[in-house]
Amino acid sequence: MESSDRPTISPLRLAGYAFASTSSFVLCRSVADAVVLTRLGTDALPLMLILGAVVVGCVSAIWARQTRQYSVSLVVLITQVSASVCTALLLTAIQIWPQSMLVICGLYLLAEIRGCLGTIIIAILLNEGTKRNSDKGRFAFANTGAPLAGIVTGLFITAEATQLHSTNLLAISCLVDIAGWLAVSRWGFWAELWSGPNRVKAQASPTFLTSASEKQNANQPPTRFANALLMLVVCKVTVLGIVSFEWKVYAHEAFPESEEELTAYFGSFYAITDGLTLAIQLLVTRFFLKRKGVVISLLLLPVYLAALGIASLFFDDVAVLFWLLTFARGSLVLRRGLDDVVLQVLYGWLPVRSRRQTVSRILGVAKPIAEAGVAAGILILTAFMSPSRLAWVWLPVLLFWLYSLVRLVRSWKRLEHERH
Numbered sequence: 001m002e003s004s005d006r007p008t009i010s011p012l013r014l015a016g017y018a019f020a021s022t023s024s025f026v027l028c029r030s031v032a033d034a035v036v037l038t039r040l041g042t043d044a045l046p047l048m049l050i051l052g053a054v055v056v057g058c059v060s061a062i063w064a065r066q067t068r069q070y071s072v073s074l075v076v077l078i079t080q081v082s083a084s085v086c087t088a089l090l091l092t093a094i095q096i097w098p099q100s101m102l103v104i105c106g107l108y109l110l111a112e113i114r115g116c117l118g119t120i121i122i123a124i125l126l127n128e129g130t131k132r133n134s135d136k137g138r139f140a141f142a143n144t145g146a147p148l149a150g151i152v153t154g155l156f157i158t159a160e161a162t163q164l165h166s167t168n169l170l171a172i173s174c175l176v177d178i179a180g181w182l183a184v185s186r187w188g189f190w191a192e193l194w195s196g197p198n199r200v201k202a203q204a205s206p207t208f209l210t211s212a213s214e215k216q217n218a219n220q221p222p223t224r225f226a227n228a229l230l231m232l233v234v235c236k237v238t239v240l241g242i243v244s245f246e247w248k249v250y251a252h253e254a255f256p257e258s259e260e261e262l263t264a265y266f267g268s269f270y271a272i273t274d275g276l277t278l279a280i281q282l283l284v285t286r287f288f289l290k291r292k293g294v295v296i297s298l299l300l301l302p303v304y305l306a307a308l309g310i311a312s313l314f315f316d317d318v319a320v321l322f323w324l325l326t327f328a329r330g331s332l333v334l335r336r337g338l339d340d341v342v343l344q345v346l347y348g349w350l351p352v353r354s355r356r357q358t359v360s361r362i363l364g365v366a367k368p369i370a371e372a373g374v375a376a377g378i379l380i381l382t383a384f385m386s387p388s389r390l391a392w393v394w395l396p397v398l399l400f401w402l403y404s405l406v407r408l409v410r411s412w413k414r415l416e417h418e419r420h
Contacts, residue, residue, distance in 0.1 A: 014125060015148075018122055020179045022274075024180065025111070026154060026267075027176070028107075030266040030267050031111075034266060037251070046375050048108050049375030049378065060116055060117065060364025060365060116364065124359055146274070147274035147278035154269070154274060155271045158268045225411040228404060229347075230361070231404040233362050233367060237371060242374060242394040244329060247328065250321055251265060269329075273333050276330075277332070280333060285341055294412065298405050301338070309328070309394065
């Protein structure tokens with residue numbers, strides 16, 4: 001099948017799926033973090049991170065295998081329904097056994113799985129469900145659904161968390177899951193329901209290929225380029241994972257008693273960061289992609305984090321560190337608004353046959369393994385180091401991040417030269 005004949009999905013539908021997926025994730029993530037911190041305490045976070053990384057890695061590997069055997073539409077449907085059913089079961093269980101370690105762990109793991117699979121699904125749909133000659137701006141437009149969901153859901157959590165019991169917010173995410181699948185269900189669903197990966201195998205060469213000789217080599221994945229992508233993602237996950245841990249510790253210090261207030265804080269945080277993310281995607285992202293290029297776009301996030309990390313080394317006051325780490329965690333704005341969008345564009349340079357596997361390998365295997373390593377490191381380091389001193393650990397990792405960025409840009413330029 002020619003690339004132009006493939007089932008496609010409009011950027012509006014992609015934005016709709018991203019909106020629903022992110023809404024259900026923000027609801028589950030906010031509640032899970034608040035429940036873990038208030039009922040189990042910050043000491044449980046490293047163990048939760050390790051458990052989450054292991055479980056997410058296994059689930060992602062299974063999910064990737066299923067996408068090779070069945071159609072993406074069918075796997076997305078099963079994923080959304082399963083997430084909705086699991087959320088409903090946990091909602092019931094946590095009301096019956098509010099202090100159960102097993103139930104609380106289940107809720108935290110569900111939030112982790114939602115975040116990982118949601119990211120993978122959006123990346124795959126964006127690269128496989130769009131037309132070959134689409135403008136790069138589709139990546140920015142389709143991704144606006146996620147920050148818009150963060151704004152709406154975050155404001156709703158902020159307004160209602162102190163009125164409703166926080167766990168009741170989980171009931172809403174059950175319904176949003178189904179709406180997410182409906183947003184993309186018409187993307188060749190009935191046509192490819194039983195054909196599975198055969199449709200993918202019949203597709204033409206990857207996006208951006210121009211010559212006949214290049215098309216003949218479309219099935220040979222650019223290994224150096226794919227490895228550079230993997231290395232950059234691992235470095236980014238390592239730094240952001242440590243920053244996220246520090247942020248949650250000091251958020252608990254700021255709201256030590258009230259689960260509802262902590263949930264409302266998380267909701268406000270996500271609303272603000274996603275609002276800024278949406279503004280960047282609408283006003284800045286396309287400009288950077290067209291005028292500034294890949295290098296500057298990928299350089300902003302590590303430089304921003306380096307500035308805040310260095311600043312945190314000079315303060316011991318809890319209130320100051322809380323705000324510094326809030327702004328550091330606010331790097332989600334640059335990550336989602338620019339960095340992740342550029343990476344999605346770069347995934348488009350991979351051959352069609354290996355693109356889905358590469359995305360799953362990076363986001364579904366390497367990312368959870370890196371998160372497990374981060375969690376294990378945090379568990380060891382926090383035994384003799386204050387969370388505020390962890391900047392001494394992740395700041396050196398930024399150097400490897402920058403090195404992997406250089407490697408990625410060089411391999412991408414080489415690939416671009418070969419294909420043009």
